[in-house]
Structures are given as C-alpha cells and as structure tokens.
Amino acid sequence: MSQDHEGQRPGHDGGQRGSAELYDPETDPLATYVLEPEDVATLLRRVVASPGAQAHTSHAPFTGAPIAAVPLSTPDDVARAARSARAAQRLWSARSVRERAAVLSRVHDLVLARQSDVLDLLQLETGKARVSAFEEVADIALVARHYAARARRYLAPRRVLGTVPGLTDVRVLRHPVGVVGIIAPWNFPLTLTLGDVLPALVAGNAVLLRPDPQTALTALWAAELLEDAGLPPGVLQVVVGDGPTVGAGVVEHVDHVSFTGSTRTGRAVAASAGDKLVPATLELGGKNAMYVADDVDVETAAEGAVRAAFVGAGQVCVSIERIYVHRDVRDDFLEAFARRTRDLRLGAGLDYRSDVGSLTSAAQLATVVEHVEDAIGLGARVLAGGVHRSDLGPWFYEPTVLVDVSPHGRLFREETFGPVVAVYPVASDDEAVAAMNDTEFGLNASIWTRDARRGAALARRVHAGTVNVNEGYVATWGSVGAPQGGWGASGIGVRHGREGLWETTRLQSVAVQHGAHGALGLPPFGLRRLFELGTDVWPQVYTELLRVMKAARLP
Numbered sequence: 102m103s104q105d106h107e108g109q110r111p112g113h114d115g116g117q118r119g120s121a122e123l124y125d126p127e128t129d130p131l132a133t134y135v136l137e138p139e140d141v142a143t144l145l146r147r148v149v150a151s152p153g154a155q156a157h158t159s160h161a162p163f164t165g166a167p168i169a170a171v172p173l174s175t176p177d178d179v180a181r182a183a184r185s186a187r188a189a190q191r192l193w194s195a196r197s198v199r200e201r202a203a204v205l206s207r208v209h210d211l212v213l214a215r216q217s218d219v220l221d222l223l224q225l226e227t228g229k230a231r232v233s234a235f236e237e238v239a240d241i242a243l244v245a246r247h248y249a250a251r252a253r254r255y256l257a258p259r260r261v262l263g264t265v266p267g268l269t270d271v272r273v274l275r276h277p278v279g280v281v282g283i284i285a286p287w288n289f290p291l292t293l294t295l296g297d298v299l300p301a302l303v304a305g306n307a308v309l310l311r312p313d314p315q316t317a318l319t320a321l322w323a324a325e326l327l328e329d330a331g332l333p334p335g336v337l338q339v340v341v342g343d344g345p346t347v348g349a350g351v352v353e354h355v356d357h358v359s360f361t362g363s364t365r366t367g368r369a370v371a372a373s374a375g376d377k378l379v380p381a382t383l384e385l386g387g388k389n390a391m392y393v394a395d396d397v398d399v400e401t402a403a404e405g406a407v408r409a410a411f412v413g414a415g416q417v418c419v420s421i422e423r424i425y426v427h428r429d430v431r432d433d434f435l436e437a438f439a440r441r442t443r444d445l446r447l448g449a450g451l452d453y454r455s456d457v458g459s460l461t462s463a464a465q466l467a468t469v470v471e472h473v474e475d476a477i478g479l480g481a482r483v484l485a486g487g488v489h490r491s492d493l494g495p496w497f498y499e500p501t502v503l504v505d506v507s508p509h510g511r512l513f514r515e516e517t518f519g520p521v522v523a524v525y526p527v528a529s530d531d532e533a534v535a536a537m538n539d540t541e542f543g544l545n546a547s548i549w550t551r552d553a554r555r556g557a558a559l560a561r562r563v564h565a566g567t568v569n570v571n572e573g574y575v576a577t578w579g580s581v582g583a584p585q586g587g588w589g590a591s592g593i594g595v596r597h598g599r600e601g602l603w604e605t606t607r608l609q610s611v612a613v614q615h616g617a618h619g620a621l622g623l624p625p626f627g628l629r630r631l632f633e634l635g636t637d638v639w640p641q642v643y644t645e646l647l648r649v650m651k652a653a654r655l656p
Contacts (some may be wrong), residue, residue: 125402127322144650145171147339148174148317148321149178149326149340149401150178151174151178156171156315159314159318160315161228162459162461163449163494164495170210175316175346176346176347179340179342179351179573180354182338183351183354186336190277190307194306198252198253202249202252205302205303205330206246207242207331208326209241211244211329212295216235218239218322218324220234220451221451224451226315227290227316227416227459227461228414229413231450233457237289237290237292238291240296240579241299243579244297247581248299248303248642249303252304256606258275260272265628266655268628269614269628270613273608274611275606275607275608276305277606278356278407278605282357282358283298283309283310283359284359284362285310285311285313286361286362287313287315287462289321289413294310294312294323295320295323301605303602306356307336308338309338310338310340312339317341320339321339324339344366348370353373353377357379357604358370358374358382359380363386364386364542364591364613367386371383381593382604383587383594384544384592385544385590386516387516387542387545388401388423388515389545389547389565390423390536390579391421391423391425391573392537392547393549394533394548394549394550394555400437402549403437403438404521405549406573407438407442407445409547411442413458414500414519415517416460416519417522419545419567421522421545421547422523423525425532426523426524426526434524438487439502442486442502443486447497447499447500458497459494459495459496460493460498461496465518468518472510473642477503479506481506481512485499486501500521516542530555531604534559541590542591543565543566543590544587544591545566545568545569546565547570547572547573548560548568548571556570556571566592567583579595580597582598584600585598614628616629
C-alpha cells in the first residue's frame, strides 16, 4: 500500500468507500511478463487430454492478462489416466519404503533449489504476495522432509497381543489403497497438490491429480519436479477440468479421494464417494476465530492478528475471520490492529516488497465486496480498508477491519475467504469460548494470552481441529508431525502426521497360530488342542485363562 498520504488512502475520499483510479495495465511492467512459450508447452504436455481438447485460459490476478490456454480433460481422459496410474502403481508399490522415501528427500532439495521459478509461477497464477508464496515452498520442504524421515516407521508392521499369548503371533499391516484421487483448489496450488501427493506416494499409491484450471501450471511444475526427483513415469497423472465433470470422474475411478474446497461441494464429493464405498479426506470451509485475552501485550497480539487474518489476502483455509477481544484491552488492541493493518504494503510485484497481494478472481472480489457492503448496511463501522483498489490491479482489495458487525449479516456467519476480519468485544474467557464455538465450522482457532497454561486450557475447550496459542496458524500447520483437519462442517479426515499418511492405506491383520502341526518333537498343540477338549470343557478352561490374563495385566 502506498504510504505517501496522511490519514487518507488513495481512492478513499473523505471516508467514502469506493474504487481508486482505474488500473491501466499498459503502465504496469508485470503486464509484459510472459512465460517462455516452450516452457509452458512442456508443462501442458503433462495434462492427460485428448488431441484437439478444449482449453481454459487462465488470467494473472495482478493484471487480468491471459497466462496460458490449459487443455481440458474429458471423462474418457480421466478414465484413461486412472488406468495408467493403476498399472504404474503395481511396480511403484513393489519398491521398498526406503526407495520411495528417497524420492521425497530429493523433492525437499529440489523445491528449495528451484524456489525462484515456482515463486514467480505462484504469484502469477494466484496473485498472492511473494512472502505468502514462500510459505508454500517452505511447507513442501517440511512435508517432504518429514515423510522421507518417518515413513518407514509410520508404515512398519505393528505387533499386537494374540488370542493365546506366546502361541498367537499377530501383525497389523498397512497396504496402499491403490490410486488416490486429489481434487485441489486454487488458493494453495503447491501446498494442496504436492503437499497431499507426497504422503500418498510414499505409502505406495499412484495419484490422479485434478488441480484447479486457474492454477494448473503450478501443479504441472510440481509433477515435473517429482519426475526430476526420481518418480517413475505414470505414477502421477494430471487431469484438468471443472468439478462436475472431471472432479466427479476422479471420484469415479480412484480408491481414496482427497478434496479441499467449500463445504457445499465437499458434501457432494462425500455423497458420491460414499455411494461407491470410497473413503474420503475432506478439508472444507471455516469461519476461524481468535481470542485476545485481557493479559496480552496488545502490540504483540495485533501483529499476530494481522498475519493470521491477511496472509494470502485472506484466501487461506485456516486464516482468521473473527476476533473476540476482552473488553479490558479492546480499545488498545483495536488501535494497534487497525494501525498495523493500514500499514500493510498492498501491491503487485515478483519480489518481497509487498505484504499483501491480490485476490485471485473476480468471483472472490465480488464475495468480499458483498460481505463488507452488507455488514456496513447493517451498521458495521470500518476501522481500516474497505476499498477495492482497482488502481493496483483488477482484483485488489484493502485489508479490512470491521466492528459493530450485526449477527444478521452474511459476514457474521458465512466464510468470506478474503482480507476481511470482524472484531467483537467479550467480557470473559467463558464468553469468548462460547462465541468461538457458535458456528457450524471447526477448522482452526487462535488464542492469545501471556499465560501459556491458561491458553492451553482454553484451547482444549474450543471446537476446532487445530488451536494455536500465541500464533495464528503457522504453529499447528508447520508442525507437520501433527494431524491437521476439521470438525463439523469443516470436514472429515486429516492431512499431516502419521494419521495423514494412514488415510491412504488399508489395514490388514495377519495372525499366525503356532503349534498347530506340532514343534520340537511335540504333538500338535495350541487352539486345536483347546477345541478338542470338547464343547463342555474348553469354555471352562478358557474362562480360567482369561482370568489369568487379567491378573497378569495383559492388555
């Protein structure tokens, strides 16, 4: 955001909301930025699409200029890709976990070495600031490193106590499901494609990936990276198209589906998967809340709130949209939060000079504008932002802080998915927790207090899959050994950690009964001998055995 004004933002005339001077792409050097045609062509050849396929033209949010014409897959293409993935999976799953993990280890090194290229691509396709794009690079490095190091342990057979201790040897095994379908959104096109692909691959699965058409180039770049890291051809197949046709086709042909998107679409995916008895992992919508307790340093809490609410222009599944502030620190917090929000640098550029970038589409801008205008019409006040910055690009919107938001407005309960946050006063911890839980969603939450023990106790009372104390979302998301998932309308299943890896495996219990044929010169013994005692005797014998097992504290 330009800082050459005092108390008035460009295009903000005397407190009246509205657009600034219209953006002129001819004056913006980004409008002349063009991906090398041969590089784009190489990436697009990785899409499984028939000759002469229709195409989707994606546009750069910074400028509105076209990026690439991405070929669209048909339902027949999806079926063909699934068959190829299934054939490749047989050989891939036959490799040792150590070999599969080595591919992930190389992904870690390559994504860091090539980050400049993918940062440019992420910014061009999503419009996010470079610092937000870097979070995706860091995330992939963390995920790749974690599963490369831990996969053997997570997938190792587990021994459990058998029916007859010493005679029954039981192992619990994990097998890959086969082909995992990943239906990814546009807002995190590296994290929510490659970040979900990696655990599925190291478990021994093949992957059928459908990225959003707007951000397909980033997903295709990730596919190229995997091949360079040693992934055999065919194990990862990429199809591109809309949800009702291509997305539905993915669900039709896979053994597990992973979907990230809206709750409404997630319900449809879950219904379709359930009809086919295909398990599903769903990360859906959220209306994530933060609580600022009465003992905080307000500057510290305000800085954390700015990052939690406005990273990625608010287009982050786990970003904060509701802040509840204890009334004892409300005024001081609001002053610090609004000031820091106004100080954010809003702009385009393939560098680190901006804090917040553009919204990704006209549709997202429309939702943000509708929610803000509806709230203001019902009495809300704007402390910062509230302006469509068309002087910077077609879909820029200033980070916005609102107070006095009516519970009857759309902003109060619906997910905005943009750079807008509402602040509400509360009188106690109990009131804050009740307000945070007053939603159908339960994805992420944040609590700020000087007392870590108090914060942890409050966190356990919040109905959300992840809760951060004195951080907005990075502490849980970046701790990739811990599962990340939603409650309620925010989804089912998890990503990250051993649980996220296990999502794409099938369980098998194998029990080996020793002694059935005799051993060490002894006649057959074990369960066979027990049953041969007769139905009037063996239940009594086994009853005494059960009592002995309990006395021995056997689990």
